[in-house]
Amino acid sequence: MQSGSVYHRVTAITEDYLGPASGRFIDRIVENHLSKHPTQLSASDMPKLITWVRFAVGVVTDDPKVIDEYTRRLSDISTKQKQTAAE
Amino acid sequence: MDHSSIWQKGGLFCWGVRCGIVGSQYGAAGVIAAPIFAESDFGRYIRSKHLVGKPSVNNGGRMNLKYTVMLLIRYKRLTIAFAIMALVYLLQSLLATPDPSILHKYQISATQLHLVGLAVAAPYIVIWGIAAAGYLWLHRYAQSLKGTSDGDAFAVISRGVFWLLIWMPVASVAGGLVNDLGREYPHSVELWTILLNYFNLLLLLPGFIYAYIGSRRLLGTLRKRLDIYSLWLTLAFIAFAVLYTFLTLSDDARQTPHGDMTSATYYLDDIWIVLTVIIPRLISWFLGVQAVRNILLFRRVVKGNIYKAALNDLAYGIGGVLVFVVILRCIQSFAAVLAGRSLGFLLLLVYVLLAMIAASFVYVARGARRLRRIEEL
Numbered sequence: 001m002q003s004g005s006v007y008h009r010v011t012a013i014t015e016d017y018l019g020p021a022s023g024r025f026i027d028r029i030v031e032n033h034l035s036k037h038p039t040q041l042s043a044s045d046m047p048k049l050i051t052w053v054r055f056a057v058g059v060v061t062d063d064p065k066v067i068d069e070y071t072r073r074l075s076d077i078s079t080k081q082k083q084t085a086a087e
Numbered sequence: 088m089d090h091s092s093i094w095q096k097g098g099l100f101c102w103g104v105r106c107g108i109v110g111s112q113y114g115a116a117g118v119i120a121a122p123i124f125a126e127s128d129f130g131r132y133i134r135s136k137h138l139v140g141k142p143s144v145n146n147g148g149r150m151n152l153k154y155t156v157m158l159l160i161r162y163k164r165l166t167i168a169f170a171i172m173a174l175v176y177l178l179q180s181l182l183a184t185p186d187p188s189i190l191h192k193y194q195i196s197a198t199q200l201h202l203v204g205l206a207v208a209a210p211y212i213v214i215w216g217i218a219a220a221g222y223l224w225l226h227r228y229a230q231s232l233k234g235t236s237d238g239d240a241f242a243v244i245s246r247g248v249f250w251l252l253i254w255m256p257v258a259s260v261a262g263g264l265v266n267d268l269g270r271e272y273p274h275s276v277e278l279w280t281i282l283l284n285y286f287n288l289l290l291l292l293p294g295f296i297y298a299y300i301g302s303r304r305l306l307g308t309l310r311k312r313l314d315i316y317s318l319w320l321t322l323a324f325i326a327f328a329v330l331y332t333f334l335t336l337s338d339d340a341r342q343t344p345h346g347d348m349t350s351a352t353y354y355l356d357d358i359w360i361v362l363t364v365i366i367p368r369l370i371s372w373f374l375g376v377q378a379v380r381n382i383l384l385f386r387r388v389v390k391g392n393i394y395k396a397a398l399n400d401l402a403y404g405i406g407g408v409l410v411f412v413v414i415l416r417c418i419q420s421f422a423a424v425l426a427g428r429s430l431g432f433l434l435l436l437v438y439v440l441l442a443m444i445a446a447s448f449v450y451v452a453r454g455a456r457r458l459r460r461i462e463e464l
Contacts, residue, residue: 015390015391016390016391016392017391017392017393017394018391018393018394018461019389019390019391019393019394019395019398020235020236020237020308020389020390020391020394021391021394021458021461021462022391024235024462025461025464028464029464056464057393057464059460059464060393060397060457060460060461060464061393061396066392066393
C-alpha cells in the first residue's frame with residue numbers, strides 16, 4: 001500500500017469523526033509527532049499515529065466507544081497492509 | 088523538570104487517571120503510568136497545548152474565564168469601544184434631563200427617575216459584555232482556520248455577527264441621544280426619528296448580509312447538492328411579510344404622534360415607509376432567517392460525529408443571535424403601539440429578548456471553544 005494511499009485512507013476514516021477538521025488534524029499529528037510529511041505516512045507509522053490520535057481525540061470527546069471504534073478502524077489499515085504484503 | 092506548578096502535575100495525574108478510565112486498552116495501568124506521562128512526550132504535548140487542568144470536553148470555568156479575559160485584552164480596540172459606549176450609555180441615563188410629564192405621571196423625583204434609568208442601563212451593559220466575549224471566541228476560532236474553506240466561511244459569518252453585536256450598544260446610545268435631542272429641540276424630532284430609523288437599518292443590514300453569504304459558503308464546503316431554498320420557509324416568510332406590512336401601515340402613529348406619544352414612528356408617507364423601511368427590513372430579515380437555515384442544514388449534513396457535537400452549540404448560538412435580533416427589531420418597530428398598551432410588558436419583553444441574545448452568544452462562545460480545541464490537537 002503506497003504512502004499516499006495510507007494518508008488518504010487515514011484522512012477518509014478521520015472525516016467520519018472530525019469532519020472538515022480531519023485533514024488538518026492528521027496533518028498536524030504526522031508533521032509534529034511523526035516528523036514527516038503527511039503524504040509520506042506509511043503503514044509502519046500507524047501504531048504511533050494511533051497512539052497520538054487516541055490521546056488527542058480523548059481530549060475532545062468523553063465517549064470511549066467512539067475513540068475505540070476510530071482507532072480500531074485505523075489499525076485495520078496496517079492489518080490490511082500486512083495481508084497485502086503477505087499476498 | 089518543569090517546575091511550573093504542583094497544580095500542573097496534579098492536572099496531568101488526573102488526566103492520566105482519566106485516560107486510564109476512558110482508554111480501555113490502558114485500564115488500571117493508566118493510573119500507575121500517569122506520573123510517568125507527566126514527563127513523557129505526551130505530557131509535554133499536553134502542556135504545550137495548555138490542556139492541563141480539567142481535561143474533559145467541558146473544561147473548567149476558570150480557564151474559560153481566563154481565556155475570555157485574554158481575548159478582551161488582545162482585542163483591546165473592541166473592548167475599549169464597548170467600554171466607552173457603556174460609559175456614554177450610563178451617563179445618558181444619569182445626566183439626561185428628566186421629562187416633566189413622566190415625573191408627573193409616575194409621581195417620582197428626578198433622582199428616582201435617574202436611578203430607574205441606571206437599573207435599566209446596567210443589565211443592557213452586562214448583556215453587551217457577554218455578547219462581545221461570545222463574538223471574540225467566534226472570531227478567534229475563525230482566525231485559527233485562516234486559509235481553509237470552512238475557515239473563510241466562518242470568518243464571513245463572524246463579520247456578520249460583529250455587525251449585530253455593535254448594533255446593540257450603538258443603537259441604544261443613538262436612541263438615547265435622539266430622545267435627548269428631541270426634548271431639547273422639539274421641532275427637530277421628525278428629522279432625528281427618520282435618521283434613527285435609517286441608522287438602525289443600515290447598521291443591521293451588513294450583519295444579515297454577511298451571515299447569509301458566510302452560511303452559503305459554509306454549505307459550499309460540503310461538496311454536496313443541497314436544497315438551499317426551503318419552499319415552506321419562503322412561504323411562511325411571505326405570510327409574515329404581508330402581516331408585518333399590514334400592521335406597520337395600520338399604526339396610527341406612523342406619520343404623526345398619536346394619543347400620549349410625543350413622537351411618531353416614521354414621519355414618512357406610506358409609499359416611502361414601504362419602499363425605504365419595510366422592504367429593506369424584510370429583505371435583511373429574510374437573509375438572516377435563511378442564514379439560520381443554512382447553518383443548521385450544515386450542522387445536519389456535515390460529516391464527523393465529534394465535529395458535529397462541537398458544532399452544535401455554535402450553530403444554535405449563531406442561529407439564536409440572528410433570530411432573536413430579528414424578533415427584537417420586529418417588537419421595537421411596534422414599540423409605540425405596544426408602549427401605549429403596557430409599557431411594563433414591553434420593557435420586560437425587550438429584556439427577555441436581549442437576555443436570549445446574550446444566552447445565544449454564550450452558546451457561540453462554547454461552540455467556538457470546542458471547535459477551536461479540535462484545531463489545537
